[in-house]
Amino acid sequence: MASVSGSRIVRIGDAVAINPSQQQEKSRGVLAHAKTPTTPDVTSGIKTAVSKILETSSIPAEDIASVTVGTTHFINAVVEQDARRLQRVAVLRLSKSFLREVPPFSDWPLGLAGIIKGYVGYCDGGLHIDGSEEAPVDESQVIERCAEIKKLGLQAVVIVGAFSPIDEVFRQEDHVRDIVLREIPGAQVVVSHEVANIGILERENASILNAAILTYAKRTVRSFRRAMKDLKLTCALFLTQNDGTLLSANDAANIPIRTFSSGATNSMRGAAYLSDHTSGSAIVVDIGGTTSDVGVLLPSGLPRQASAYVTVAGVRVNYSMPHLHSIGLGGGSIVRQSEAKVTVGPDSVGHYLTHDALVFGGHVTTTSDIAVAAGKVDMGDGEAVKTLSTSLIESAQQCIGRLLEGAIDVIKTSPDPMPVLLVGGGAVLAPSTLAGASELKLPPYYDVANAVGAAISKVGGIVDIIQGVAEQTIEQAVDHAKSLAIQRAIDAGAVKETIEIAEVESIPVTYVANQLRTIVKAIGELDTTQQPEQIEEDTSDAPDDTEVSKDFAVKVPDEAPVDPRIYEPTVRQNGETDIWEWHISETDIDYLAEGCYVLGCAGGGSPASSRIQQRDMLRAGHRVRVIDASSLPEHASIYWGGFMGSPATSNERLNSCETVNAFRALIEYLRHDTFDAVMGLEIGANGLEPFLVGSSRFFDRPVIDGDWMGRAYPTYWQTTIAVHAPGELVPCAIDSGDGKTILMTRASNDEIVDRALRASCSEMGSRVGMAAKPTTTDRVQRFGVLGTVSLAWRIGRCIKMAEATNTLSSVAESIVNEVGGPKSAKILFRGKIVTVERRLFKGHSYGHIVIAATGPTDDEEQTLSSTNEATSTAMEPLATTGTLLIPFKNENIYAEHTDPSGAKTILAAVPDLIAVLDAGSGRSLGVPEFKYGFRVAVLGITCSPRWTETSAGLAIGGPGAFGYNDVIYKPLGEYVEPRSVIEEFGPGSVRNDG
Numbered sequence: 001m002a003s004v005s006g007s008r009i010v011r012i013g014d015a016v017a018i019n020p021s022q023q024q025e026k027s028r029g030v031l032a033h034a035k036t037p038t039t040p041d042v043t044s045g046i047k048t049a050v051s052k053i054l055e056t057s058s059i060p061a062e063d064i065a066s067v068t069v070g071t072t073h074f075i076n077a078v079v080e081q082d083a084r085r086l087q088r089v090a091v092l093r094l095s096k097s098f099l100r101e102v103p104p105f106s107d108w109p110l111g112l113a114g115i116i117k118g119y120v121g122y123c124d125g126g127l128h129i130d131g132s133e134e135a136p137v138d139e140s141q142v143i144e145r146c147a148e149i150k151k152l153g154l155q156a157v158v159i160v161g162a163f164s165p166i167d168e169v170f171r172q173e174d175h176v177r178d179i180v181l182r183e184i185p186g187a188q189v190v191v192s193h194e195v196a197n198i199g200i201l202e203r204e205n206a207s208i209l210n211a212a213i214l215t216y217a218k219r220t221v222r223s224f225r226r227a228m229k230d231l232k233l234t235c236a237l238f239l240t241q242n243d244g245t246l247l248s249a250n251d252a253a254n255i256p257i258r259t260f261s262s263g264a265t266n267s268m269r270g271a272a273y274l275s276d277h278t279s280g281s282a283i284v285v286d287i288g289g290t291t292s293d294v295g296v297l298l299p300s301g302l303p304r305q306a307s308a309y310v311t312v313a314g315v316r317v318n319y320s321m322p323h324l325h326s327i328g329l330g331g332g333s334i335v336r337q338s339e340a341k342v343t344v345g346p347d348s349v350g351h352y353l354t355h356d357a358l359v360f361g362g363h364v365t366t367t368s369d370i371a372v373a374a375g376k377v378d379m380g381d382g383e384a385v386k387t388l389s390t391s392l393i394e395s396a397q398q399c400i401g402r403l404l405e406g407a408i409d410v411i412k413t414s415p416d417p418m419p420v421l422l423v424g425g426g427a428v429l430a431p432s433t434l435a436g437a438s439e440l441k442l443p444p445y446y447d448v449a450n451a452v453g454a455a456i457s458k459v460g461g462i463v464d465i466i467q468g469v470a471e472q473t474i475e476q477a478v479d480h481a482k483s484l485a486i487q488r489a490i491d492a493g494a495v496k497e498t499i500e501i502a503e504v505e506s507i508p509v510t511y512v513a514n515q516l517r518t519i520v521k522a523i524g525e526l527d528t529t530q531q532p533e534q535i536e537e538d539t540s541d542a543p544d545d546t547e548v549s550k551d552f553a554v555k556v557p558d559e560a561p562v563d564p565r566i567y568e569p570t571v572r573q574n575g576e577t578d579i580w581e582w583h584i585s586e587t588d589i590d591y592l593a594e595g596c597y598v599l600g601c602a603g604g605g606s607p608a609s610s611r612i613q614q615r616d617m618l619r620a621g622h623r624v625r626v627i628d629a630s631s632l633p634e635h636a637s638i639y640w641g642g643f644m645g646s647p648a649t650s651n652e653r654l655n656s657c658e659t660v661n662a663f664r665a666l667i668e669y670l671r672h673d674t675f676d677a678v679m680g681l682e683i684g685a686n687g688l689e690p691f692l693v694g695s696s697r698f699f700d701r702p703v704i705d706g707d708w709m710g711r712a713y714p715t716y717w718q719t720t721i722a723v724h725a726p727g728e729l730v731p732c733a734i735d736s737g738d739g740k741t742i743l744m745t746r747a748s749n750d751e752i753v754d755r756a757l758r759a760s761c762s763e764m765g766s767r768v769g770m771a772a773k774p775t776t777t778d779r780v781q782r783f784g785v786l787g788t789v790s791l792a793w794r795i796g797r798c799i800k801m802a803e804a805t806n807t808l809s810s811v812a813e814s815i816v817n818e819v820g821g822p823k824s825a826k827i828l829f830r831g832k833i834v835t836v837e838r839r840l841f842k843g844h845s846y847g848h849i850v851i852a853a854t855g856p857t858d859d860e861e862q863t864l865s866s867t868n869e870a871t872s873t874a875m876e877p878l879a880t881t882g883t884l885l886i887p888f889k890n891e892n893i894y895a896e897h898t899d900p901s902g903a904k905t906i907l908a909a910v911p912d913l914i915a916v917l918d919a920g921s922g923r924s925l926g927v928p929e930f931k932y933g934f935r936v937a938v939l940g941i942t943c944s945p946r947w948t949e950t951s952a953g954l955a956i957g958g959p960g961a962f963g964y965n966d967v968i969y970k971p972l973g974e975y976v977e978p979r980s981v982i983e984e985f986g987p988g989s990v991r992n993d994g
């Protein structure tokens with residue numbers, strides 16, 4: 001998008017010239033527009049598009065203030081795994097004691113990792129969650145790593161340090177960058193804190209992808225500049241980024257990943273501009289050739305963002321992307337009639353519309369044919385659709401309306417009607433009215449809204465920071481974050497007087513006292529009088545649009561996933577003990593991680609990094625065994641424990657061996673030689689930790705199929721052993737993983753044990769491993785919550801099965817069946833999150849979510865229908881209207897339904913397990929992932945009888961333990977003990993892991 005008198009224009013494919021000062025006129029300030037085919041040669045593509053604009057508008061080249069480009073070239077290089085455009089990357093991690101158990105590229109597709117992975121090295125450094133240094137940078141180590149990188153001939157280097165986004169004092173990543181540039185002249189160095197925010201694996205992944213396309217990005221941007229030079233354009237060049245703001249050409253060449261997936265954002269911004277929508281929220285429907293993307297435009301003028309994590313080419317990253325709901329409806333969607341039913345899509349003729357559609361001489365009835373027959377648009381040969389029946393045309397239009405209404409209902413966060421803005425080449429398909437829309441707007445130039453949105457993009461500054469609030473108020477901390485965001489917007493080229501705060505989100509850091517995470521976005525108008533620094537001209541002989549091919553960049557085929565429909569775990573008898581053992585495989589670990597997060601009831605954080613750590617341990621040849629509690633010898637010594645601390649710390653420090661170290665410290669203190677079995681503290685985020693301790697890598701002891709909570713709870717003393725055998729929590733040990741160990745040998749009561757350990761944990765980095773006082777076979781069998789490891793596996797398999805069979809819409813029904821059926825669990829509610837509130841108190845995250853009821857979409861109804869016919873497992877939620885309130889204290893506490901009349905009913909309460917599932921993926925959502933607009937299913941799973949008998953007024957159960965004394969606990973029904981893996985597959989069952 002080029003600009004005139006302060007406006008901006010030109011996009012490859014579609015191009016517009018805009019003068020925003022004329023927005024109130026009928027033309028919306030659009031001086032010229034053109035649609036041209038997108039070409040792989042970016043230079044000729046830009047020349048063609050801009051030349052048409054200049055010719056049509058007669059705008060003198062010297063009057064163009066800037067050119068803005070929205071491109072898919074960079075993301076395509078990654079998605080297509082194009083070795084010509086990707087380069088190998090060296091990764092340097094900064095941490096003295098952590099980050100080694102879960103190495104870089106751990107969860108990448110093998111093919112992409114095979115092209116990009118060049119080197120991994122570690123150096124001292126890293127920060128703690130409070131901003132203090134874990135260790136200073138050791139320059140000699142960095143020099144040694146640089147020598148190794150030089151030997152490999154690598155030029156792209158990523159530097160990633162623990163908690164680097166909050167490193168405002170030591171600047172460790174910047175310091176290491178200076179050393180690398182000195183030791184490897186000409187190196188392309190990417191520091192992770194300039195690419196993404198908190199979440200080390202996702203930030204590192206984004207930084208690696210960014211580094212891999214740097215050479216290609218620089219050449220591409222130079223091609224853009226060269227095209228402008230040929231057209232005698234001397235103005236500034238900008239690229240659009242995925243959050244709706246602009247990047248200078250120089251920044252885009254250095255951080256090209258920020259341009260990924262900017263198209264949808266551009267369309268939404270363009271829709272608002274062209275329709276003159278300047279206040280309140282609105283829904284944007286962008287109808288293309290194959291799909292329709294539906295999103296919400298916020299009052300700030302920016303799209304509502306998706307969750308913190310997104311996936312690009314199978315790699316999980318954390319950068320901004322709009323929250324969209326996509327359906328299979330576009331101008332090329334195929335229309336079918338069978339008996340009395342008419343269907344539209346989701347399949348499409350796609351790019352072959354001008355060949356296959358009836359109006360273009362083809363033989364396929366498409367939505368474009370319907371639009372022509374209905375007189376909505378004039379294209380092709382109208383006579384070709386004269387034979388279509390009136391009933392077919394009307395039914396197809398009704399189907400299109402239902403599809404759009406369903407998509408709008410999914411994306412809305414309120415039952416109230418909202419304005420709907422229609423854009424995209426297929427926008428004419430929409431009916432004149434839609435349920436849920438207060439008004440429909442089809443603005444002028446709707447078909448080039450994408451280019452318009454890029455042309456009018458603003459400049460932004462984003463801050464994601466963790467601050468202490470012990471010596472300042474929360475308001476002061478938020479104000480500081482705002483000031484940083486404003487300054488970053490100014491540095492990016494925004495006019496100071498136009499800057500406004502578009503988004504503010506404050507998230508308490510759970511389990512850490514007086515720490516607040518604040519995310520702020522500031523946006524402002526581009527200062528077109530400034531000429532951003534441009535990258536230097538390319539003097540190499542390499543082609544503009546491709547990188548020189550490399551012999552060593554060979555694609556590696558990805559492994560086919562194990563089919564959950566045929567996979568069976570390995571269960572066999574131990575020849576020495578005659579005990580039947582379940583030998584854990586990589587597939588089992590995947591299932592367990594998914595199931596553990598569901599049983600975490602939204603608290604404790606994700607077990608994702610534990611899954612990677614233990615998968616790699618299995619690949620190294622170590623073994624992990626699980627046994628039933630009934631197999632324990634009468635006088636066995638059972639050690640148990642897990643980690644405690646903040647999930648925010650785990651997001652940056654990753655799993656280490658702190659729990660193993662705590663076990664060693666307690667064994668040494670008690671003068672034990674070893675123990676007989678290990679058991680987990682809780683089955684949620686901690687559910688995989690006993691597998692590490694019991695593995696052959698360390699103690700080689702079996703893991704008991706059970707735990708002491710049956711779910712995640714906030715504190716150590718909220719365990720069944722503390723209820724039935726008080727005073728059995730000490731002696732215990734905690735270890736920080738970096739050389740600090742504490743033993744607690746006596747306590748007056750169980751509650752003080754947790755308080756003392758948690759205070760120590762905060763001083764030790766806010767994450768420690770813990771080993772509790774060894775217990776006995778009798779207590780495990782009488783007081784433990786048994787079968788929970790098997791239960792987690794079965795729940796995880798449900799999710800994987802739904803993925804494999806495309807039945808994610810019915811995953812909640814599958815889980816209910818796995819945990820014992822409707823007597824054990826129920827679907828409490830289906831809907832979307834419309835309210836999220838959080839506050840911090842004594843290191844815990846308090847708050848609530850409100851979910852508004854919604855009906856299933858057409859796609860979900862079809863899936864449920866086919867699933868129900870095959871399995872007869874259709875389940876009506878306990879409540880289908882109104883709203884559901886779920887308060888949480890780190891974990892979900894109860895589910896309170898309010899019907900349309902205002903009557904309130906408690907559907908489930910602690911100690912019931914209350915899990916919120918993402919309807920799109922079937923996976924559990926944790927407290928940090930609760931987000932406005934998410935479509936969810938809420939499950940309630942009843943506790944076991946031994947819990948209900950002792951729940952009233954006790955710590956383990958009963959809402960009274962959490963301060964909700966007005967709630968009466970109502971069990972969901974008779975408890976049915978879930979089958980274990982060993983029971984289901986039988987002794988001696990063995991299947992290859994595939």
